[in-house]
Amino acid sequence: MPTKTFSASDIRSIDKVSRLKLINSISGFKSANLIGTADKNGNKNLAIFSSVVHVGSNPPLLGFITRPETVPRHTYQNIKETGWYTINHIHSGIYEQAHKTSGKYREDLSEFEEVDLTPFYSDDCAAPYVKKARICMGMQFVEEHFIEANGTVLLVGAIEEILLGDNYRSEDGALDLEQAQTVAISGISSYHFTQRLDKLEYVRVPEELSRE
């Protein structure tokens, strides 16, 4: 049973950096993705995000949280300008380069070059993919929601294309993220391997306890 309690005022009184690290780690493990975009002139941007979240399967929708007015603002601006972006899983072979995209580079530089990740384009998506990625999605902007409490935005997009470096699909159709060496993030800078503990069945409730 949890025994150590931080009240709302305790949380507020933690120093700023320590609180940032605490709150960034408290939602649990996070997805690790690179979002690729380009402006209408073709200037490319690449940024790491740990907030990509499943919104729905049919239609296939993903969301992510971003700050429209601050770093990495190019991602937001480019998506609004072109309607397109790519989401690329970060795997154990590129996590250090992916992390470097969080640096504040000059406006005229592209993170693709600065962190040495080569972009490439498919025929059907107007935004650049990461060539070394193993699981990538071509995304089209669908809707956005301004979160008044802190000025962030939930940006929702539709999966228009899926690119895989190999057959990472299991027999049941799911992706085997461990085979692709996709990593998980905790906090603002910890990268984790995973090891499957279990794959559980759909839960069937005994008839006398079930509402169906």
Place this chain on the structure above:
Amino acid sequence: MPTKTFSASDIRSIDKVSRLKLINSISGFKSANLIGTADKNGNKNLAIFSSVVHVGSNPPLLGFITRPETVPRHTYQNIKETGWYTINHIHSGIYEQAHKTSGKYREDLSEFEEVDLTPFYSDDCAAPYVKKARICMGMQFVEEHFIEANGTVLLVGAIEEILLGDNYRSEDGALDLEQAQTVAISGISSYHFTQRLDKLEYVRVPEELSRE
């Protein structure tokens, strides 16, 4: 370089169950949390969510995606009714019980009892916590956003209390999720241990390349 391509029409033509599993696994690893609520009469509900996402640190805000009109609708209704909920990390000692909360139990039954997870209350939060959890947050409803594309909702809440079963905080203030044995989810039913690969530093861009 990714070589296998699924176009938008390829994705639509995948059979329903297989597509559900594919799209649920494509955002990367997901947080594994139990959300505890009660209605105004004290009837308790417990439901597993893999969509809890970090929204901001100051103020401390978390979001999650839910379907207001379908299962597990009690979570949404109870939060709207009372304003309170708890988020409890799923660790390797309770993942099987946590998974069982996804079953469709009769309206008069509480998942806490049906999956044998004991609830408890703190002094400052009106919603029930999971006694066996090691990292828990007492949450108050802040705002909601209806996602028109599929009828889901992003529900945003403020962290009003943090309960820890032990000192899982690292020296820098972050939580050590591995020490607490917090698990990650992939797809709809895979549970994963993690192993830290690396903890990287804040990225400092050389002055000549930096915009600051």
